[in-house]
Amino acid sequence: MATYTTPELGVDVSGEKRELLTLLQDQRNMLRVAARNLTDDQARKQTTVSALTIGALVKHLARGEENAARVIVERDENAEFDMSRLAGEYELGTDETLDGWLEAYERNAAGFDRVIAEAADLDDLIPQPTAPWQPEHEWASIRTMILNLLRETAHHCGHADIIREALDGQTTMGAISEGQAWAEGEWWEQS
Incomplete structure (x- = not known):
């Protein structure tokens, strides 16, 4: 499976669970690189016109992992x-x-993976x-919930990459390609 990082799972899963959690872990790793x-x-x-910061994004995604695991475990049909x-969700106090x-993110991600x-x-x-x-009660498959968390993580990894580049010039792709032979040459520096 093509990934940007070398994702290591802390749970023993196979098949579709392994594929989905590997892609999610790859995106988690990308956020850590940012x-x-x-x-x-x-x-x-x-660093941009947005109020988002890298610290706030890490906090938001850490809480998202925890919440997703809780929703799956509790299965509360009346949950609101x-x-x-949301108070303080998008700021690092x-x-x-x-x-x-980052420690909470790792802990909550491991908890989510265990639930899966x-x-x-x-x-x-x-x-x-x-x-x-989402005012009406809806039901989602566990698969859909994993995919939603993957989408949310990838979405915010993009934000984090732009914020980081504006902060000090580091790009996530540049950081993960440091020292890689395939990243050497004029073509890479211009991308």
């Missing part, structure tokens, strides 16, 4: 999204650290919490 070697101040810095949860949220490994069937339908953007 955040590597940043200070907390740099992780809080807004707690809007108060002065009392928070990038390292702390233990799932009997990816076709199992899970009740989704209602929210202002």
